[in-house]
Amino acid sequence: MSKLSRAQLVKRARGIKLVIMDIDGVLTGGLIYHLVDQAGRLVEFKGVHAQDSIALSWLAQEGIRTGVISGRNSEGMAERLKLLKVSFIHQGRLDKKTVFDGILIEAGVSASEVLYMGDDLPDIPVLKAAGIAVTVPSGRAEVKAAAHWITRAQAGAGAVREVVELLLGAQGKWRAVLARFEAGPAD
Amino acid sequence: MSKLSRAQLVKRARGIKLVIMDIDGVLTGGLIYHLVDQAGRLVEFKGVHAQDSIALSWLAQEGIRTGVISGRNSEGMAERLKLLKVSFIHQGRLDKKTVFDGILIEAGVSASEVLYMGDDLPDIPVLKAAGIAVTVPSGRAEVKAAAHWITRAQAGAGAVREVVELLLGAQGKWRAVLARFEAGPAD
Amino acid sequence: MSKLSRAQLVKRARGIKLVIMDIDGVLTGGLIYHLVDQAGRLVEFKGVHAQDSIALSWLAQEGIRTGVISGRNSEGMAERLKLLKVSFIHQGRLDKKTVFDGILIEAGVSASEVLYMGDDLPDIPVLKAAGIAVTVPSGRAEVKAAAHWITRAQAGAGAVREVVELLLGAQGKWRAVLARFEAGPAD
Amino acid sequence: MSKLSRAQLVKRARGIKLVIMDIDGVLTGGLIYHLVDQAGRLVEFKGVHAQDSIALSWLAQEGIRTGVISGRNSEGMAERLKLLKVSFIHQGRLDKKTVFDGILIEAGVSASEVLYMGDDLPDIPVLKAAGIAVTVPSGRAEVKAAAHWITRAQAGAGAVREVVELLLGAQGKWRAVLARFEAGPAD
Numbered sequence: 001m002s003k004l005s006r007a008q009l010v011k012r013a014r015g016i017k018l019v020i021m022d023i024d025g026v027l028t029g030g031l032i033y034h035l036v037d038q039a040g041r042l043v044e045f046k047g048v049h050a051q052d053s054i055a056l057s058w059l060a061q062e063g064i065r066t067g068v069i070s071g072r073n074s075e076g077m078a079e080r081l082k083l084l085k086v087s088f089i090h091q092g093r094l095d096k097k098t099v100f101d102g103i104l105i106e107a108g109v110s111a112s113e114v115l116y117m118g119d120d121l122p123d124i125p126v127l128k129a130a131g132i133a134v135t136v137p138s139g140r141a142e143v144k145a146a147a148h149w150i151t152r153a154q155a156g157a158g159a160v161r162e163v164v165e166l167l168l169g170a171q172g173k174w175r176a177v178l179a180r181f182e183a184g185p186a187d
Numbered sequence: 188m189s190k191l192s193r194a195q196l197v198k199r200a201r202g203i204k205l206v207i208m209d210i211d212g213v214l215t216g217g218l219i220y221h222l223v224d225q226a227g228r229l230v231e232f233k234g235v236h237a238q239d240s241i242a243l244s245w246l247a248q249e250g251i252r253t254g255v256i257s258g259r260n261s262e263g264m265a266e267r268l269k270l271l272k273v274s275f276i277h278q279g280r281l282d283k284k285t286v287f288d289g290i291l292i293e294a295g296v297s298a299s300e301v302l303y304m305g306d307d308l309p310d311i312p313v314l315k316a317a318g319i320a321v322t323v324p325s326g327r328a329e330v331k332a333a334a335h336w337i338t339r340a341q342a343g344a345g346a347v348r349e350v351v352e353l354l355l356g357a358q359g360k361w362r363a364v365l366a367r368f369e370a371g372p373a374d
Numbered sequence: 375m376s377k378l379s380r381a382q383l384v385k386r387a388r389g390i391k392l393v394i395m396d397i398d399g400v401l402t403g404g405l406i407y408h409l410v411d412q413a414g415r416l417v418e419f420k421g422v423h424a425q426d427s428i429a430l431s432w433l434a435q436e437g438i439r440t441g442v443i444s445g446r447n448s449e450g451m452a453e454r455l456k457l458l459k460v461s462f463i464h465q466g467r468l469d470k471k472t473v474f475d476g477i478l479i480e481a482g483v484s485a486s487e488v489l490y491m492g493d494d495l496p497d498i499p500v501l502k503a504a505g506i507a508v509t510v511p512s513g514r515a516e517v518k519a520a521a522h523w524i525t526r527a528q529a530g531a532g533a534v535r536e537v538v539e540l541l542l543g544a545q546g547k548w549r550a551v552l553a554r555f556e557a558g559p560a561d
Numbered sequence: 562m563s564k565l566s567r568a569q570l571v572k573r574a575r576g577i578k579l580v581i582m583d584i585d586g587v588l589t590g591g592l593i594y595h596l597v598d599q600a601g602r603l604v605e606f607k608g609v610h611a612q613d614s615i616a617l618s619w620l621a622q623e624g625i626r627t628g629v630i631s632g633r634n635s636e637g638m639a640e641r642l643k644l645l646k647v648s649f650i651h652q653g654r655l656d657k658k659t660v661f662d663g664i665l666i667e668a669g670v671s672a673s674e675v676l677y678m679g680d681d682l683p684d685i686p687v688l689k690a691a692g693i694a695v696t697v698p699s700g701r702a703e704v705k706a707a708a709h710w711i712t713r714a715q716a717g718a719g720a721v722r723e724v725v726e727l728l729l730g731a732q733g734k735w736r737a738v739l740a741r742f743e744a745g746p747a748d
Contacts, residue, residue, distance in 0.1 A: 024424035031421035031530070034450030038413050039225050042453040046421075047218035047233075050211035051307055051327065054258065071428065076221030079229040120425055121555040128556075138532075140425065142552065156218070158325075178329065181308040182315075226599050234592035234607075237585035238681055238701065241632065263595030266603040343592070345699075365703065368682040369689075398611035405608035405717070408637030412600050416640040420608075446611065494612055495742040502743075512719075514612065516739065 004132075004148045012132050012148075013170035017113040019059055020088065020103065020126070021160065022096075023070040023077060025119035026136060027052060029156030032072060044074040049157055053084055055164035060085035062173045067103055069096045071122055097125035117163060119143055119155060134163055191319075191335045199319050199335075200357035204300040206246055207275065207290065207313070208347065209283075210257040210264060212306035213323060214239060216343030219259060231261040236344055240271055242351035247272035249360045254290055256283045258309055284312035304350060306330055306342060321350055378506075378522045386506050386522075387544035391487040393433055394462065394477065394500070395534065396470075397444040397451060399493035400510060401426060403530030406446060418448040423531055427458055429538035434459035436547040441477055443470045445496055471499035491537060493517055493529060508537055565693075565709045573693050573709075574731035578674040580620055581649065581664065581687070582721065583657075584631040584638060586680035587697060588613060590717030593633060605635040610718055614645055616725035621646035623734040628664055630657045632683055658686035678724060680704055680716060695724055 004012065024030055028046045035043050059066050067088030068081060074091065081089050088107070090099045096118075104111060116123070116130035119139040127133035127146045135147040136155040144150060151159040168174040191199065211217055215233045222230050246253050254275030255268060261278065268276050275294070277286045283305075291298060303310070303317035306326040314320035314333045322334040323342040331337060338346040355361040378386065398404055402420045409417050433440050441462030442455060448465065455463050462480070464473045470492075478485060490497070490504035493513040501507035501520045509521040510529040518524060525533040542548040565573065585591055589607045596604050620627050628649030629642060635652065642650050649667070651660045657679075665672060677684070677691035680700040688694035688707045696708040697716040705711060712720040729735040 030423040030425060032424055032427070032454075033220075033407075033419050033421050034448075034454045035417050035419040036449040036453060037225055038411055038415070041225070042450060043222050045220050045222040047220050049217040050219055050259065051217060051325075053219070054307060054309075072424065074221075075223040076229060079223055080219075080221045120428060121552065122428075124555045138425075142556075178308065181311045182329075220594075224599055228599070230596050232594050232596040234594045236591040237593055237633065238591060238699075240593070241681065241683075261595075262597040263603060266597055267593075267595045267605075365682065368685045369703075404610040404612060406611055406614070406641075407594075407606050407608050408635075408641045409604050409606040410636040410640055412598055412602070416637060445615065494615060495739065496615075498742045512612075516743075 010170045013167050016115045017109045018065045019115045020067040021117035023068050025155050026117045045076050052160035055161045056084045058177050069099045094122050100126045197357045200354050203302045204296045205252045206302045207254040208304035210255050212342050213304045232263050239347040242348045243271040245364050256286045281309050287313045384544045387541050390489045391483045392439045393489045394441040395491035396497050397442050399529050400491045419450050426534035429535045430458045432551050443473045468496050474500045571731045574728050577676045578670045579626045580676045581628040582678040584629050586716050587678045606637050613721040616722045617645045619738050630660045655683050661687045
């Protein structure tokens with residue numbers, strides 16, 4: 001798959017209606033922690049950067065729906081994503097393309113209207129189908145080969161934010177986000 | 188907003204009576220962890236550096252009050268901040284300017300007597316109002332544009348300490364802090 | 375112990391039937407967290423990278439069994455490793471060579487058919503016995519001296535993945551792993 | 562306080578009978594995590610590197626006692642340190658010199674026979690009293706000025722290990738530690 005120029009990327013970004021991403025190694029840096037609680041439950045947790053998570057909520061507010069497809073299961077992550085108004089939350093699924101196809105039907109969008117972010121082999125079938133395929137600097141070599149674009153920011157440290165700003169910028173919506181926060185007194 | 192020279196910064200620092208800051212991405216490096224406990228509660232936690240947290244308690248001891256305004260909710264963080272004698276603790280609030288204005292009234296200080304630290308868009312209205320507006324190296328571009336000063340130390344790794352030392356130094360109080368700890372035998 | 379050339383390493387890798395590793399500082403970056411829960415239990419947890427853990431499951435799927443020998447005890451880690459189809463899980467054991475010898479008998483393989491990864495002194499007796507002895511960039515000097523190969527990727531950030539890709543590549547099985555994930559539509 | 566040459570350091574290290582250290586920013590990288598459990602307890606936890614913690618147990622085995630003096634309280638850390646055979650565990654104490662003096666009496670050693678590691682202002686009175694005063698690369702400037710030696714390895718990532726190897730090496734005990742682990746078959 002050939003890479004897109006910045007201009008081509010921005011052009012495609014105008015038509016994106018849905019952003020779906022892998023969690024581990026994309027929205028997080030990749031580290032997963034496990035503990036067993038007193039009831040014997042295996043509890044999974046991981047860290048998400050505040051600058052990335054707030055950006056997910058901005059996509060939703062500006063009418064671009066969001067979703068995650070993760071091979072892992074974290075109840076804490078699911079609860080947190082609901083608060084960030086993520087519409088499609090699928091965890092514990094490695095057959096990501098099947099899940100992806102189901103989301104397209106439910107959302108009523110075509111694959112070309114979706115931006116997908118992933119970092120590892122299970123993401124490749126979805127990256128090949130998505131209108132814009134994005135990976136991160138720590139994405140595996142085979143994933144980079146399948147992606148249109150590699151973020152400058154690291155996974156779990158601004159990669160998702162970078163994608164959100166690109167999309168909202170391309171669609172002329174970034175100014176509206178800024179306006180909500182810049183109503184302070186003139187300097 | 189134009190940046191301040193070091194001399195101008197120190198001059199303004201002399202009049203600061205209150206330090207308010209964002210938590211995520213300022214007092215922490217930005218990562219937020221979530222887990223769901225046995226009772227089904229969503230528990231949020233994050234890491235604060237010991238060199239930053241002890242410095243918050245020194246501000247309070249030297250008569251400079253402290254506060255936090257965070258968009259997120261962490262019960263563990265709130266309990267910890269109380270132990271560090273933080274006077275104003277507001278979590279779960281994205282309308283930071285409203286909270287800020289309320290704190291000014293409660294504290295009986297003017298905005299020009301407040302130093303505020305933030306890293307993301309919700310901090311901008313407060314940064315524009317504060318006497319000294321500080322951000323961190325990982326602050327977003329729009330936030331850096333609104334700040335008087337960018338710390339050298341990273342968020343969650345000394346940025347708050349750097350601000351505390353600047354303030355206590357400018358107000359001639361750093362020597363008193365050191366004196367408490369340097370009463371060892373002569374070398 | 376003399377280092378192996380890449381060609382020698384690949385040749386030996388063809389005969390590996392079992393991969394055993396230390397956990398802390400190999401599968402993790404080395405950091406261990408402890409908390410005491412309400413029942414007074416000491417709970418230990420640590421972070422594993424998603425790109426490493428998924429690779430462990432691929433080894434099992436391709437018929438190369440896996441095992442861990444750790445000086446530490448983490449119930450959460452044990453539960454997670456079972457899900458990744460790790461066959462031999464021994465925690466809380468510093469006499470690693472004794473455990474290693476027991477695993478060889480149980481698995482019915484010779485030491486020359488085992489690849490072992492370790493980073494610290496307790497790993498040395500096992501590294502000296504294993505067919506391929508691997509360490510990480512943060513392995514102690516004495517461990518590096520005893521190893522055939524030092525990974526390029528850091529512990530807890532791809533070191534295990536690098537070993538898995540080497541083994542599966544040498545045994546002609548990497549293509550099968552990729553094929554499972556690359557069945558997307560032609561570009 | 563003037564720095565010591567390597568030769569002077571090794572000479573002093575021969576007489577060290579007790580190693581005492583701060584926890585946060587020395588044995589850990591400095592980050593402290595807090596959560597509130599279902600019973601409303603504030604639970605504090607932090608990460609220690611496996612290569613550092615195992616080295617603490619080697620000191621004890623070789624007859625050099627160990628202790629910690631920390632301004633913070635972590636039940637999980639205390640339980641873990643007991644397993645590492647740390648003799649003197651004092652948490653929640655900022656008056657470190659008082660605690661230090663008490664440990665000297667209890668241990669029956671003089672201050673000149675103690676190596677102390679610290680990174681922040683509360684450590685300075687103890688550093689000034691100790692036979693060998695050590696800090697880490699992230700130690701505050703005032704602490705570096707009071708220390709005889711700054712480790713090359715970072716806090717929470719080998720700094721304690723570096724000190725342990727120096728001491729055991731100077732006292733001719735490192736070979737005994739290695740011997741326990743190098744009894745593998747000849748190469």
